[in-house]
Amino acid sequence: MTDQAFKSGFVTIIGRPNVGKSTFMNEVIGQKIAIMSDKPQTTRNKIQGVYTTEDTQIVFLDTPGIHKPKSKLGHRMMQAAENALQEVDAILFVIDAAAGLGAGDRFIIERLSGIRTPVFLVINKIDLVHPEDLLPLIQTYKDLYPFQEIVPISALHGNNVRTLLDLIKQYMPEGPQYYPSDQMTDHPEQFVCAEMIREKILHLTREEIPHSIAVYIEDMRRQDNGVVYIGAVIMVERDSQKGIIIGKQGALLKEIGKLAREDMERLLGSKIFLELWVKVKKDWRNRDNVLNELGFKLE
CATH class of the missing domain: 3.30.300.20 (K homology (KH) domain)
Structure with a gap:
């Protein structure tokens, strides 16, 4: 019986400001590497987080929240976010269940058109809405884009995060272990x-x-x-x-x-x-x- 092949890949996390991308990243990695705040546009650089198990390594890119830039800094943040959509194995589009569909989400969905990479719709903050409100919300987004997977989670409380990770693993190709098992970020x-x-x-x-x-x-x-x-x-x-x-x-x-x-x-x-x-x-x-x-x- 042969050993199972090791799988590895890169996953970009995108979404409007303040939908919980950094909270999700920290929950997955198990340590604070991305800062969290209730202020929009907290994340300014692509924060790279590394999640490693015995048979898989997933490298997450937490991007700045996509927004309309008002300064040179803003333009560079947006370029970083859009560049992170290229050459990855999966994209997690995180939305705020309580906020619902907004102009920012439509803007991101436009950016996703033509991308062949599998896109997951990750509905975060489900602890803030009634379960019956989720189905109409899911249908609204399904009508706008053919998402590969749709997963409701609460990053803050960890609800369904492991289920999402198991799904992501299925989309990772066979590949090398890019980082040591105990390394959680590529940032110094x-x-x-x-x-x-x-x-x-x-x-x-x-x-x-x-x-x-x-x-x-x-x-x-x-x-x-x-x-x-x-x-x-x-x-x-x-x-x-x-x-x-x-x-x-x-x-x-x-x-x-x-x-x-x-x-x-x-x-x-x-x-x-x-x-x-x-x-x-x-x-x-x-x-x-x-x-x-x-x-x-x-x-």
């Missing part, structure tokens, strides 16, 4: 740590802040005492935003640092000494040199 630790800081800012600040910030790690090293030192810069567009993030007597910046450090210690399994600085860089979202430095490169 510095990137994940910067994202954890940005997540805390999104949770703790008002509406005008989220899209105006970027975070990058200037220095990360393990000291002789075993503590990992991390120096990070929070970049904003205006002086007033700098004041908001620092907070009264530095209180908000301290809270951001405390919460981010707790996540980092879980991620790295080490004590962390975290230093944060806030710098103003006017209109950085429309400056090509800054976007390139932050990794939002045109492909």
Whole structure:
């Protein structure tokens, strides 16, 4: 009796902003690699998450929520999302069951026309709707696109996620194991740590802040005492935003640092000494040199 062939493949996760793509990714991987927030357009880069079992490896690409761009950053985010539709083995189109069909979904379905890759309709947040409301919703989407599979889930609570994974496995071709079994993302630790800081800012600040910030790690090293030192810069567009993030007597910046450090210690399994600085860089979202430095490169 021969051993079963190993299967591997790439799966893109697409959908409108705030439908739960990152929550799904984190549930599958079992560790926070994509930041979560109730603010739209939280994900800015293609976050690659790796799910490995004894006989299968699935590499997930969590893309920025597809939206109408309003800056150079927005255009690069959209290009990243659309590029991720190419040369993958399956596409998960995630929708919000509670929100229903919107113009953004129609826009994405237009982008899917002509794509030969199998597309799954993943109906997320089913815990927020009555089961009887699901059938009409499914029919609405079926009338717009010939989905290969339709799977209702709750990424937040894990409902039906394993069923979805089993279905995805069936569509994966025979192939190599691209990453070691214990590797969960292709992003370096510095990137994940910067994202954890940005997540805390999104949770703790008002509406005008989220899209105006970027975070990058200037220095990360393990000291002789075993503590990992991390120096990070929070970049904003205006002086007033700098004041908001620092907070009264530095209180908000301290809270951001405390919460981010707790996540980092879980991620790295080490004590962390975290230093944060806030710098103003006017209109950085429309400056090509800054976007390139932050990794939002045109492909």
